[in-house]
Amino acid sequence: MSEYRDRWIECTAEEIRxxxxxxxxxxxxxxxxxxxxxxxxxxxxxxxxxxxxxTANFRYWASLDPARPHKKVGLILDVGRTVRPFVTPDDPGTVEAIIRAHPASYPA
Incomplete structure (x- = not known):
């Protein structure tokens, strides 16, 4: 079951897809x-x-989002690797809150 889902981003109980x-x-x-x-x-x-x-900057990788030119906010995820995923969910505030709501995995 999804906590959040749009065309390109899905947040489940265990992971972000x-x-x-x-x-x-x-x-x-x-x-x-x-x-x-x-x-x-x-x-x-x-x-x-x-x-x-x-990408044009090899520190970040932007996932596919044809609507990105119409968006104003993105999220960069540090997953402990050189390249960090850059995502632009339709509701970035909700996705950010879901990630932060997993305190066992997200440092304070």
Whole structure:
């Protein structure tokens, strides 16, 4: 059962699922226990909004989201690797709250 779901992002009781993360349509599954931190970022023309998939900065990987140019907020997930997933859920506040609601896996 999902706590949150939109076209590209799903939050279950155990993990976040990012559809369209891998080419061409693969889903990345990230258990909440693997998430070290979540950072909310404002996007602008040169800071994420123009990219619907992939990266220009190899520290972040933007999952597929054709609606990203119309969004203003994204979330960067630190999963302890060099490349951090960058997602733009339709309701970033809800997704951020769900991630933070798993205190056993998310540091205070």
């Amino acid at each position: 990012i559809r369209g993360y891998y080419f061409p349509w693969g889903t990345k599954r990230i258990p909440y226990r693997s998430i070290r931190s979540v950072r909310r970022v404002e996007m602008g023309a040169f800071t994420g909004r123009g990219r619907i998939w992939g």
